Amino acid sequence: MSVLQPTVIRRLPDLKAAVATLSSYESFVIDVETVGKTDAKDAALDFGTNLITWVGLGTYGEVFLIPMQHRRGRLLSVEYLTKTGRPSKAKNPPVINRTFAKPGEQLMPDVVMNEIAPLLFSEQTKVGHNLKFDLMSLAKYYGGYLAPGPYFDTMIANHVCDENRRSYSLKDIIPDFLSVPKAERKDFYPNLGKTIALEPIDAVARYLAKDVRFDWLLYRGLVEWLHRQRLTSVFEMEMDLYPAIMAMEMQGACIDPDHLDKMESTLEAEVLALEKRAWSLSGVAVPFPLTNTDRKRELLFNPRSKGGQGLRPLKLTPKQNRPVLDQNTLEYYADRNELARVFLTWSEKNKILSTFVAGLRKKMHAGNTIHTSLTQHGTVTGRLSSRTPNLQNIPRESDVRSLFVAPEGHSLVVADYDQIEMRVLTHFCRDPEMRRIFTSGEDIHAGTIAAILGIDIEDVTKEQRQVGKTLNFAVVYGAGVRRTAATAGVSVAVAQRFLDAYYERFDTIKPWKRQVLTAARKRGDAAHPIKHPPYVTTLLGRRRRLPGLFSYDSGIQARAERQAINTRVQGTAAEIMKIALIRLHNAFEGSPYRLVLTVHDETLTLCPEGQEEEAKQVVSTAMSGILLDGEPIISVPLVVSCGTAKRWSTAKG
DSSP states (O other): OOTTSOEEOOSHHHHHHHHHHHHTSSEEEEEEEEEOSSSSTTGGGOTTTOEEEEEEEEETTEEEEEEOSOOOOSEEEEEEOOSSSSOOOSSSOOEEEEEEOOOOOOOOHHHHHHHHHHHHTSSSEEEETTHHHHHHHHHGGGTTOOOOSOEEEHHHHHHHHOTTOSOOOHHHHHHHHTTOOGGGHHHHSOOOGGGGGGSOHHHHHHHHHHHHHHHHHHHHHHHHHHHHTTOHHHHHHHHHHHHHHHHHHHHOEEEOHHHHHHHHHHHHHHHHHHHHHHHHHHTOSSOOOTTOHHHHHHHHHSOGGGTSOOOOOSOBOTTTOOBOOOHHHHHHHTTTOHHHHHHHHHHHHHHIIIIIIHHHHHHOOTTSEEOOEEESSSOTTOOOEEESSOOTTSOTTSGGGGGEEOOTTEEEEEEEESSHHHHHHHHHHOOHHHHHHHHTTOOHHHHHHHHHHTOOGGGOOHHHHHHHHHHHHHHHHTOOHHHHHHHHTSOHHHHHHHHHHHHHHSTTHHHHHHHHHHHHHHTSOTTSTTTSOOEEEOTTOOEEEOGGGGOSSHHHHHHHHHHHHHIIIIIHHHHHHHHHHHHHHHHTTTSSOEEEEEETTEEEEEEETTOHHHHHHHHHHHHHOOEETTEESSSSOOOEEEEEESBGGGOOO
16 A cells, blocks of 8 residues: 555544454554643653544555544645735745634544553554654553553664664655665655644655655564564564663652752752852853863963963863863873863752752653663663653762652662673683682772782772772773873872783783774675675674774774773673563562663662562562573673662662
């Protein structure tokens, strides 16, 4: 059936016939169009309160569109704003009025939802682009119950096959998939999604028909693409994770509104005081906003004779040769220059105030809950990310975590992996000294610096442990000597000596890195790096394609090498967490425990008061007992710290 000639269903017998047709296939596409109950920005994207006004369904050669309470029929006439009163000759004159026909007969939402329920709650594969949004929007029509799997999210499948895309919108993917010429793309697939309620019924039908039909074609192509690249098992794990992700998003995390008010007032006063202190220290005649990076750069790096602090830049911008003023630079100078310390403190507190405190307030739902969107396509390594609001960026030691609380009658169970990325690194490089540190139960950061300095671990100071931590993360994330120096608060020369001693003491790491990079390059074609890029894989086979490994630019190549090592480690750690979330979700089936949130290597679970110890045992077992082919997933023990509290910030293992 042509995409421009879908079946628009307005009567109950036609809907019953469509459901019967779709039920005879093993899979179908579902796509819904929504509007908000209010005029608030993004109200249509609030799955808990939005209203579904269209349902699109499709399968082999079939597209069915079901409008429900769409209020605008075909467009009859348009009036344009003109100065003369005559029709405007301008290319896009302002529209002052549009006249529409009546929309015609439509089925009521309750009738539609009742008829499609057997389809949604069948064992057929549900296909969609960002499918979880559609399923969660539908769930409120079924008492909060989600349609069961199997699922196939074409957005996530596309990310597994091509993690370097800038956009995973269907409107951006389809023109590439269908090889639409660039000159024709603007008119090929107009995006009406944000203005559905304002559009004529026939225009919406054409738009939704494209969504459904193109997503079906994309689905069929991706099934083959995943198979060819041997990535089917990677994608299947993402779909196994889908129920846990949706459960967390629908559950939401509770916020203490009174504590939020107090924190906001306190931070506003502290930010203002820091601004006044900065103006006083810099001796400026006219106060300036501390968001002005150029002014702060002048005040820190200009010589004292020109009103600056005379600090030496740690690095310069490549084109303009100007001092770089970033977080690492401020951290490096904070202990030795008060103005740098004030700038750093202001930056940290202002970020918490504007990004987290104000951001959380804007996103709070009725019942004081936050429902972040956990995305499986947001990072190139496969790590989960968080949006609207982003809860992954909450500083671990900040007061923001104290805002998250257990609802009345419940407790939070907070669990996290102990140094999971360092354990993954140890598993891969098989370093005997690192393995000894982990198997003996020693702190890896203290053990690292003790091994380098040749001292007993009991004699390691807090400052020395911080250096050990910096070195460990420098290895995992590929930080250079200057960044290592800035983070550790030491000179470049000292940082270089530490890094040299590190690689000498843990002498299997460099050979392992070379092995990873050699294997990655062998998988690609240097003559065609874009079409056949080199790539690294995670433990379970996810790919990170890195054309830069073949670059003749040493800077681009070095960056790609850092990304390769980081992906191998961080991507594998992310897979372990995903398996843990799947195990937790399954373990909670039929219990009063609920997953609330995951942040990197950490999980938050709700349990009834009085059941904390039982819940801790379930969580610890699910997260630490992960096997692969009947053996522990990595050769270093997975250690889980688990604690309970009323506030996220006070949960200690």
